[in-house]
Amino acid sequence: MLSIGTLAPDFSLYATPDQEIRLKEFRGKKIILAFYPADWSPVCGDQMALYNEMLKYFHKHNAELIGISVDGKWCHLSFSSDRKLHFPLLADFEPKGAVAKTYEVYNEATGESKRALYVIDEDGIIRWNYLSPVGINPGADGILDALEEMDRTKEII
Amino acid sequence: MSLRPPISDKDHIEGNVNAFIELVEYGDYQCPYCGRAYPIVKGIQEILGNKLKFVFRNFPLTSIHPHAMSAAIATEAAALQDKYWPMHDIIFEHQNQLNRNSLLKYAKDQELDINQFSIDIERPELHKKVEADFESGIRSGVNGTPTFFINGEKYNNSWEEEDMLDFIMTNYSPSL
Numbered sequence: 153m154l155s156i157g158t159l160a161p162d163f164s165l166y167a168t169p170d171q172e173i174r175l176k177e178f179r180g181k182k183i184i185l186a187f188y189p190a191d192w193s194p195v196c197g198d199q200m201a202l203y204n205e206m207l208k209y210f211h212k213h214n215a216e217l218i219g220i221s222v223d224g225k226w227c228h229l230s231f232s233s234d235r236k237l238h239f240p241l242l243a244d245f246e247p248k249g250a251v252a253k254t255y256e257v258y259n260e261a262t263g264e265s266k267r268a269l270y271v272i273d274e275d276g277i278i279r280w281n282y283l284s285p286v287g288i289n290p291g292a293d294g295i296l297d298a299l300e301e302m303d304r305t306k307e308i309i
Numbered sequence: 310m311s312l313r314p315p316i317s318d319k320d321h322i323e324g325n326v327n328a329f330i331e332l333v334e335y336g337d338y339q340c341p342y343c344g345r346a347y348p349i350v351k352g353i354q355e356i357l358g359n360k361l362k363f364v365f366r367n368f369p370l371t372s373i374h375p376h377a378m379s380a381a382i383a384t385e386a387a388a389l390q391d392k393y394w395p396m397h398d399i400i401f402e403h404q405n406q407l408n409r410n411s412l413l414k415y416a417k418d419q420e421l422d423i424n425q426f427s428i429d430i431e432r433p434e435l436h437k438k439v440e441a442d443f444e445s446g447i448r449s450g451v452n453g454t455p456t457f458f459i460n461g462e463k464y465n466n467s468w469e470e471e472d473m474l475d476f477i478m479t480n481y482s483p484s485l
Contacts (some may be wrong), residue, residue: 199452203374207445236372288465289452295314296447 153268153281160185160272163251165242166225173218173240176276180241182215182302183272184295187257189264191223191231191241199267200288201235206292215272218242222249222264257283271298279299312447312458316364321384321393325359329484330477333364333458335446338400339374339407342456346468349400352413353474360485365397366444370453376407379430380441383412384428392419 154160158259160183164174173188175183188199190229201211217239223231244251252258257268267284268272280298284290313422316322335349336343354363367384369377380400400407401413402470416426429435446456452465455462459477466476478485 179443201370201373202452205370205443209444209447238372291452292447293450 154270154278156278156281158278160270160278161254162275162300163249163254165220165244165251167240167242168229169225173242175272178216179276180274182274182299183270184210184215184217185255185272186217186219187252187255187268187270188219189259189262189267190221190226191227192263200231200237200241203292204237204239204252207238208290208298208300211231213296213303215271220244220251220265221266222252240261252276263272267297271295272304273302278295292306311449312461312463313425313445314451315461318361320364320366321388321421321479322362323394324354324365326362328360328362329460330357330361330481331364331365331458331460332361332477333409333451333457334369335366335442335454335456337367337369337374337377337454337474338384339377339404340370341404342453344401344404344457345457345460347398348466349470349473356474357477359485366446366448367439368456369439369443370454373381374465376409378439379409379412380407380437382430383443384418385435386419386432387416387419388425390421390425392421395419 155292157174162174162176164172168246173187187202201251203217205285207217219239222244228243232241244265255270257266259266267290269282270278271280271288273279279302281284282290282294312333315320316333332353343408350363354361369380369381371378384396387393396415396419403411443470449458455468457468464473466472
């Protein structure tokens with residue numbers, strides 16, 4: 153994975169069929185990048201639906217959540233609508249997995265992103281990362297701990 | 310991955326409060342997987358008897374399960390009249406009929422003071438209690454429903470069929 157302390161590589165991906173989102177637009181906010189393999193896994197508490205329930209806890213720390221998978225923008229549109237998601241899903245579709253590869257979380261064997269998390273600070277620096285073991289949903293405790301640590305450190309400085 | 314906070318007297322505990330083996334479930338009353346886990350947990354409780362204490366904590370996925378929060382609050386309101394577990398059970402046993410009216414019906418069936426129940430389900434404290442459960446779930450690493458913790462550690466293997474019982478029997482045999 154990309155190391156803590158490095159600048160998070162900028163990218164621009166479709167969030168909806170006619171809107172692209174650029175990472176740099178989010179400077180001034182913390183960003184949680186959640187890479188995941190695919191939409192539509194057959195579990196009601198899948199990772200994205202779970203994070204959707206936790207948004208207010210992220211927002212308390214001035215953090216925005218962005219989901220990224222290799223699914224296309226129309227798939228994301230459908231999935232997002234079905235799960236009533238309130239955060240953007242980005243389509244790392246063309247070139248396939250290019251952003252996942254930049255962030256060193258692409259699974260060549262399956263052609264999907266691995267389940268990985270990056271927390272980026274208001275200046276675009278990676279401050280926490282986590283690669284989940286295959287088949288395991290990482291939950292959000294690591295994210296919240298990282299966000300709290302970042303806010304705590306800011307107070308000290 | 311540790312349970313945060315650990316079991317306390319603020320929790321709803323079924324079984325022997327002094328039992329060595331502790332099973333905690335974070336669940337959503339409208340989640341079909343939790344519905345499937347319900348009889349499995351009952352089975353484990355039956356087999357382990359007073360060797361087990363079981364705790365249920367709320368983890369409603371409110372965006373996709375619109376009745377999950379009111380169900381959770383209904384059980385907390387029933388708890389105020391000492392009928393937590395009957396309410397918990399009846400909701401899971403009739404998952405496909407879950408709505409506001411059925412919750413009221415269950416309260417009547419349990420012979421709860423309906424006036425008190427109706428007041429209690431609107432109290433912000435109960436809503437906060439359910440949210441506190443949810444937040445404790447996040448902090449404990451809950452990553453889906455149901456999520457189980459055995460003696461404070463997150464159980465990541467299959468809970469289906471006999472799998473969780475087998476795990477307990479294998480890993481906690483001295484205390485059985």
